[in-house]
Amino acid sequence: GQQVMQIPQYQHVQEGEDFTTYCNSSTTLSNIQWYKQRPGGHPVFLIQLVKSGEVKKQKRLTFQFGEAKKNSSLHITATQTTDVGTYFCAGGGGSQGNLIFGKGTKLSVKP
Amino acid sequence: NAGVTQTPKFQVLKTGQSMTLQCAQDMNHEYMSWYRQDPGMGLRLIHYSVGAGITDQGEVPNGYNVSRSTTEDFPLRLLSAAPSQTSVYFCASSWGLVGHTEAFFGQGTRLTVV
Numbered sequence: 117g118q119q120v121m122q123i124p125q126y127q128h129v130q131e132g133e134d135f136t137t138y139c140n141s142s143t144t145l146s147n148i149q150w151y152k153q154r155p156g157g158h159p160v161f162l163i164q165l166v167k168s169g170e171v172k173k174q175k176r177l178t179f180q181f182g183e184a185k186k187n188s189s190l191h192i193t194a195t196q197t198t199d200v201g202t203y204f205c206a207g208g209g210g211s212q213g214n215l216i217f218g219k220g221t222k223l224s225v226k227p
Numbered sequence: 228n229a230g231v232t233q234t235p236k237f238q239v240l241k242t243g244q245s246m247t248l249q250c251a252q253d254m255n256h257e258y259m260s261w262y263r264q265d266p267g268m269g270l271r272l273i274h275y276s277v278g279a280g281i282t283d284q285g286e287v288p289n290g291y292n293v294s295r296s297t298t299e300d301f302p303l304r305l306l307s308a309a310p311s312q313t314s315v316y317f318c319a320s321s322w323g324l325v326g327h328t329e330a331f332f333g334q335g336t337r338l339t340v341v
Contacts, residue, residue: 122269125267146327147327149329149330151330157334158317158332158333158334158335159270159317159319159330159332160332161329161330161331164328164329204269204270206270208327214260214272214275214285215272215330217262217269217270217271218269219267219268219269220269
């Protein structure tokens with residue numbers, strides 16, 4: 117079945133360093149969504165990318181969707197302690213029309 | 228705005244017991260889903276519903292039942308709890324097909340089966 121792989125599983129950075137997480141799908145995706153989950157919290161929607169090669173920015177966060185619509189990335193510039201959490205990508209348009217989640221990248225930021 | 232409300236927040240069950248996890252949303256969303264989250268496994272779909280009276284199985288449906296009698300409510304029933312069902316359960320809703328629109332998640336239910 118459709119799988120969404122996400123790397124790395126963990127990332128530890130010093131505050132002010134950049135951070136990137138990558139997402140790869142075994143099949144072409146109709147869209148990709150990104151969620152953030154704070155420790156002990158619930159996933160919160162960040163953004164959705166739909167178009168091939170799409171790039172969107174939210175302040176220090178940059179999201180990209182690959183040309184083949186099989187991969188995506190989230191880049192955070194100059195991390196802050198408030199960025200701590202687990203970032204999930206989720207591929208849309210699965211066989212059941214639902215989201216297929218990657219396993220997430222857990223980000224920790226050392227002040 | 229309440230959004231998606233899950234109850235209870237925490238629960239401890241003995242093996243073999245049954246229980247219902249409640250989920251309610253006040254956004255008039257047609258689509259609702261249940262996920263379980265285990266360490267290192269991401270979120271896996273249990274069951275979902277595209278509207279009142281319509282439900283279907285997700286990736287890991289065994290041991291769980293759902294029903295959708297109203298637009299607002301989507302309870303998840305554990306028929307005979309097993310230690311393998313120890314997990315964090317999230318309910319989510321969206322106005323459109325969840326693979327194409329933003330999903331709103333509840334606060335989660337942390338379930339331990341002993």
